[in-house]
Amino acid sequence: MQPRQLIRGALKTLLTAGFFILGILSTGHAAETADTDEAPGRVMARQAIREKEHWNTTDHAMHPALQQNFTSGAEITAACLSCHNEAENQFHRSIHWTWKADDSPEGAEHGKAGLSVNNFCISANRMKDKGCLSCHPGWNGVEDGINCLACHGRKKINFKEAFEDYAYFMETGDEESLQMATDIQKDIHEAVVTIGNPERENCGTCHFYGGGGDGVKHGDLDSAMAKPLKTLDVHMGIDGQNFTCVRCHTTRLHKIAGRVYTAPAASDRKSLIEDDLTTKITCESCHTATPHKTVSKANDHTDRVACQSCHIPYFARVNPTKMSWDWSKAGDRKDGKAYTIKGPLGKETYMSIKGEMVWEKNVKPEYFWYNGSIRSITAKDVIDPILTIAVSQPEGSRDDRNARIYPFKVHHGNQPYDKINKTLLAPLLSGPNGYFTLMDWKKSLTLGMEAIGLPYSGQFDFVKTTYVFPTTHMVAPKENVVSCMECHQREDSRLVNLAGFYMPGRDRVKAVDIIGWLVIMASIVGVSLHGLGRIFTNGKRKEG
Amino acid sequence: MIKKILLSIFGIWVVLSFIGVAMAAEGGNERKGKYSYRKVYKACFERGAVESEKPSISPDAKTQAQWTRVFDKKKFDEFGCAEEWNKLSEAELLDIYTYLHAHAADSPSPAKCK
Numbered sequence A: 001m002q003p004r005q006l007i008r009g010a011l012k013t014l015l016t017a018g019f020f021i022l023g024i025l026s027t028g029h030a031a032e033t034a035d036t037d038e039a040p041g042r043v044m045a046r047q048a049i050r051e052k053e054h055w056n057t058t059d060h061a062m063h064p065a066l067q068q069n070f071t072s073g074a075e076i077t078a079a080c081l082s083c084h085n086e087a088e089n090q091f092h093r094s095i096h097w098t099w100k101a102d103d104s105p106e107g108a109e110h111g112k113a114g115l116s117v118n119n120f121c122i123s124a125n126r127m128k129d130k131g132c133l134s135c136h137p138g139w140n141g142v143e144d145g146i147n148c149l150a151c152h153g154r155k156k157i158n159f160k161e162a163f164e165d166y167a168y169f170m171e172t173g174d175e176e177s178l179q180m181a182t183d184i185q186k187d188i189h190e191a192v193v194t195i196g197n198p199e200r201e202n203c204g205t206c207h208f209y210g211g212g213g214d215g216v217k218h219g220d221l222d223s224a225m226a227k228p229l230k231t232l233d234v235h236m237g238i239d240g241q242n243f244t245c246v247r248c249h250t251t252r253l254h255k256i257a258g259r260v261y262t263a264p265a266a267s268d269r270k271s272l273i274e275d276d277l278t279t280k281i282t283c284e285s286c287h288t289a290t291p292h293k294t295v296s297k298a299n300d301h302t303d304r305v306a307c308q309s310c311h312i313p314y315f316a317r318v319n320p321t322k323m324s325w326d327w328s329k330a331g332d333r334k335d336g337k338a339y340t341i342k343g344p345l346g347k348e349t350y351m352s353i354k355g356e357m358v359w360e361k362n363v364k365p366e367y368f369w370y371n372g373s374i375r376s377i378t379a380k381d382v383i384d385p386i387l388t389i390a391v392s393q394p395e396g397s398r399d400d401r402n403a404r405i406y407p408f409k410v411h412h413g414n415q416p417y418d419k420i421n422k423t424l425l426a427p428l429l430s431g432p433n434g435y436f437t438l439m440d441w442k443k444s445l446t447l448g449m450e451a452i453g454l455p456y457s458g459q460f461d462f463v464k465t466t467y468v469f470p471t472t473h474m475v476a477p478k479e480n481v482v483s484c485m486e487c488h489q490r491e492d493s494r495l496v497n498l499a500g501f502y503m504p505g506r507d508r509v510k511a512v513d514i515i516g517w518l519v520i521m522a523s524i525v526g527v528s529l530h531g532l533g534r535i536f537t538n539g540k541r542k543e544g
Numbered sequence B: 001m002i003k004k005i006l007l008s009i010f011g012i013w014v015v016l017s018f019i020g021v022a023m024a025a026e027g028g029n030e031r032k033g034k035y036s037y038r039k040v041y042k043a044c045f046e047r048g049a050v051e052s053e054k055p056s057i058s059p060d061a062k063t064q065a066q067w068t069r070v071f072d073k074k075k076f077d078e079f080g081c082a083e084e085w086n087k088l089s090e091a092e093l094l095d096i097y098t099y100l101h102a103h104a105a106d107s108p109s110p111a112k113c114k
Helices: A003-034 A040-048 A073-081 A087-092 A159-172 A175-193 A200-207 A283-287 A297-301 A307-311 A441-452 A510-536 B002-027 B030-046 B064-073 B082-087 B090-102
Strands: A321-326 A340-342 A348-351 A355-360 A366-370 A374-376 A392-394 A404-418 A460-470
Touching: A040 A283, A073 A087, A159 A175, A159 B030, A175 B030, A283 A307, A307 A404, A366 A392, A392 A460, B030 B082, B030 B090, B064 B090
Parallel strands: A321 A404
Antiparallel strands: A321 A355, A340 A348, A348 A355, A366 A404, A374 A392, A404 A460
């Protein structure tokens, strides 16, 4: 070993030992004060949620409007609206009903009922894909009025089947059939009067299964969130705070806070201290902008690093989530039949009707500057198929004062595009003529583009794409958060992709390094000389 | 000659069996069967013998031939709730069989109990 390397090694060892000792001392101090000095952000959050129990002034089971035999969904809705007479107007204006983003840039028409496309299930074809419509909160897609029970019903029954069977048994008319009809009506009535604010199951029926299956769309929302443990989500954990979705997704005039695509979930990040009527949709709403203990360095991060970046170290921690979907591989048959292959995580890695898919568990997010808005392209926008197309991407940069570093799931796709018009295509997937049934690209693309009213040249190929999902659920317990070193390190830093600024530990400025080493060496030489001096003078001091 | 007679008898027996099964399946009322099947588990749940009022076995858990064998032998042990199953009339059993058979795994419309 060269003497230079030897000195360098020795210095490194000394420094590491120094940091280690400092670490132990500070940890000891933290442990000592943990019980007595709680982080103010936690105290504030506890105060914000201390009133947990809801109370009602109405027992719906006793309500005269609901004391009737219901033979259709429309009759149930009419009964609800006979008292809640503004609800329909309000709900008809919400994105849950319209499936259109009301803040789309001019002419863009974002939303499932607009021209939006994604890189997993691709398109809802302006609400003409019946498969997608199963998640529209109406009795029969958009045609038969609002189904209030989709969100407010606490007892789940198959209403369509119940109404059909009730009608059949009433018509049959024999004693046994009439008894069955009575039983069915009892079930319907029970479901109609067992109502309340939306529970996790109400929201999860659609939001856990977005994109056509459990965990397909979001990495931080899947069926595991129906009854999660605290280790999966500190807020929703049934062994902890046991929040429902609407605890944070507060609602005004049936518009639910929290949508983060064309516009941020909240225009400003206010806490309840500043405004007691603010939504509870951001972390700061309850935890404030300085949530950690006063001495904690973490408080200095909150203006530029989103809470989620540290507090959601991995997503899909219980169930796997889909990370890529290659539609170009769809259509293969074995012995003339469609087939399916399951992978090690128990999920389909190949389906003839869908193509090749990759599923992952415990996924480390990717980090981007993000000001709360996401820029998306629609089926109308012209693309350059040589590139990987960002179907959606976070807006914001380091220079944007509203932007912070935020964790994302990035889903990779390979999806059809129009070779002549250079636009992404929206195939019709479900139904008798959809791709899932016929496995015929030509037909499904023609029908799908007809449905959304955009031209299709008839020539298609596949293009690589990406799509981002902000990660905000699955907040881990504090002992499992991302450690400082996972970002502040030279190798494998979580923030390796974020350039244009100096980050201690991750980045190196040669001049600063040289000055630092010189200071360290000078200090060692000084201490050594001083020590030697004391030795040679036998520790004697000059008597005054 | 004896061989031919035996083969013919066997052939007729097979054909009659199939016709019998088909007629039996057609004879019941599928809708009534669905509710009778659910009622068994609702009653069983109410007396605290099972944890869910949803039937434990869905129609698509077996093929049509398997359902036929189960109801031919009338061995309902795997369903649990013996008390309720023993109270079912022949007509109710036929209805339940018709429902399960019509939505078996290899039927045109396999179904789960929801």
